[in-house]
Amino acid sequence: MQKSGSTDPVLNGNDRPVIINDKWCKGCDICVSFCPKDVLERPEGGKARVARAEDCTRCGICEIMCPDLAIRVMPAGVKEKQTTGSQGGSTHAK
Numbered sequence: 012m013q014k015s016g017s018t019d020p021v022l023n024g025n026d027r028p029v030i031i032n033d034k035w036c037k038g039c040d041i042c043v044s045f046c047p048k049d050v051l052e053r054p055e056g057g058k059a060r061v062a063r064a065e066d067c068t069r070c071g072i073c074e075i076m077c078p079d080l081a082i083r084v085m086p087a088g089v090k091e092k093q094t095t096g097s098q099g100g101s102t103h104a105k
């Protein structure tokens with residue numbers, strides 16, 4: 012008897028105002044620095060995460076400032092759908 016508890020580690024909690032793509036985040040700390048509400052935090056050596064979602068005003072600054080497009084600010088009332096690897100464009104510019 013198995014439980015089907017499939018919680019996506021990237022979209023952990025689909026009612027969050029801010030979604031951070033853990034695969035794209037490089038931990039540069041820019042979003043943490045620019046957030047006027049101190050919503051985001053980044054553990055040393057880690058990646059950005061939403062620490063105080065209830066304080067987020069959805070101003071969009073973090074999404075604009077992230078150089079890796081790793082942040083998505085969700086409009087109020089919109090729930091993030093789980094995307095199941097439908098990306099087909101990985102480019103390796105080297």
Ligand code: SF4
Pocket residue numbers: 031035036037038039040041042043053058059076077078079080081082
């Ligand atoms: S600005 Fe983007 S890449 Fe940098 S820590 Fe924030 S989410 Fe990660």
Ligand code: SF4
Pocket residue numbers: 028029045046047048049050051066067068069070071072073074084
């Ligand atoms: S949308 Fe604005 S308040 Fe919310 S996490 Fe981003 S910068 Fe902070």
